[in-house]
Amino acid sequence: MYSIEDLKSKILNNNIKIRLVFPEGVESKIVEVATMIQKEGLADVTLLFNGSHEKPQNLDPEIKTVFVKETLNKDMLERILEIRKGRLEQEDAVVLVQKRNYYGALMIDMDLADAMVCGLNYTTADTLRAALQVVKTSENYSIASSIFIMHRGEENYIFTDCALNVDPNPKHLSDIAYMAARFALKLNVKDVEVAMLSYSTAGSGLGPSVDKVSKAVDRLKGLETVENGFLFEGEMQFDSAFIKSIRDKKYPNCKLKKERPDVYVFPDLNSGNIGYKIAQRLGNFEAIGPFILGLKKPVNDLSRGATVDDIYKTSIVTIYQAIMKGSK
Known part of the structure; x- marks a missing residue:
């Protein structure tokens, strides 16, 4: 089985550059891992914030940022209404689009990102609900x-x-x-x-x-x-x-x-x-993980007590999963 270092080597030697989104940009541990991943060239990272006031002043300029509550993304609103047709009213859809876990899942669905790591603040249920409703289970399996x-x-x-x-x-x-x-x-x-x-x-x-x-x-x-x-x-x-x-x-x-x-x-x-x-x-x-299998694209959940090392390792495996999806 590959070690984390082996996976890093394979990621760096692959010609697919993965776009990784972290919905919890406000967390200092997430910022630290995002900076490491961006500097090491392992992925192109996007951090999600509620507003611009949450963005760290010394954030690596190569890391993309989105402030989900400052401007309503109408394309995403339209998309989630389409996905949840008949099960979601517009006013509820507006609320979901401005939740960072759903925004990240919609980025994956709309091909604005390839993978997501979430869960330092969000519960497992919150992370997986967004993934299962928006990213959805692969047609190859009956279950994630x-x-x-x-x-x-x-x-x-x-x-x-x-x-x-x-x-x-x-x-x-x-x-x-x-x-x-x-x-x-x-x-x-x-x-x-x-x-x-x-x-x-x-x-x-x-x-x-x-x-x-x-x-x-x-x-x-x-x-x-x-x-x-x-x-x-x-x-x-x-x-x-x-x-x-x-x-x-x-x-x-x-x-x-x-x-x-x-x-x-x-x-x-x-x-x-x-x-x-x-x-x-x-x-x-x-215990490294959990890693979610069976989704159309990788979304992985963090323990709310995850260390920087835990988040980093989870991110490496998530990036590798996304490469495997792309190479397929």
Whole structure:
């Protein structure tokens, strides 16, 4: 899997210059990261403010700025009324266009930006609502989802979905798994292996949750091939997935060959959110993300407690996602 430095190198060596928008220009951490990204030539950055009085005096002149409440953008107003036709009155549309999270999403929709990073002040719900209503889910998937890159030393794993979908059905769960596998391939993971997690291993337990995972795996079997670079297996408990000796004993016919798979798909948000936080706090893994998959263009959410380093790493991966979208 590529490191952040590897991704930076690939970004700089690519001929696509990504336009990255930060709706929270008023935040000093955002300004610091935006300045780093602009100076390093990783993207062309736009910062959004409510008014010109919020703009820092020493802001890098190469960074573009927009003051969303000083002038009503009539093109954006017309566009959001078109997108939300029949569900939004004009007076409500005026309010949305002057919200920086919606303004940033509309910039992406109208090809004024390629990607967005938001969430230092906005809640996850605020960030994703704007993304899902305006940028929208790709026609290739039934759902958008989230992943965390769990990093510790030389170890890197992908956990999904830990931040977005409360109780995905089998179709949704299979799309969540497939998107995560494709994301791993784009990060240069070789021969991606995906574990579909449950409280049951190969039929050892019963219940609706087990059935859901089993049905998702059945759906994925029509998609997976070694030639495509990935394999899925499940349902399985986490110890069976993570420790090969246990897997060999509990699941002797398992197709997974690696000591530890690359991607871990949780059956619901409850288990996923708890799982990544246990790994983070007890296992001392760094949780990088969440990154949102399945949108037409990248929009990624920040924790409201994100550090400058967190924001910078999220921005690098977001820029790389946008390049992958463009190269497609």
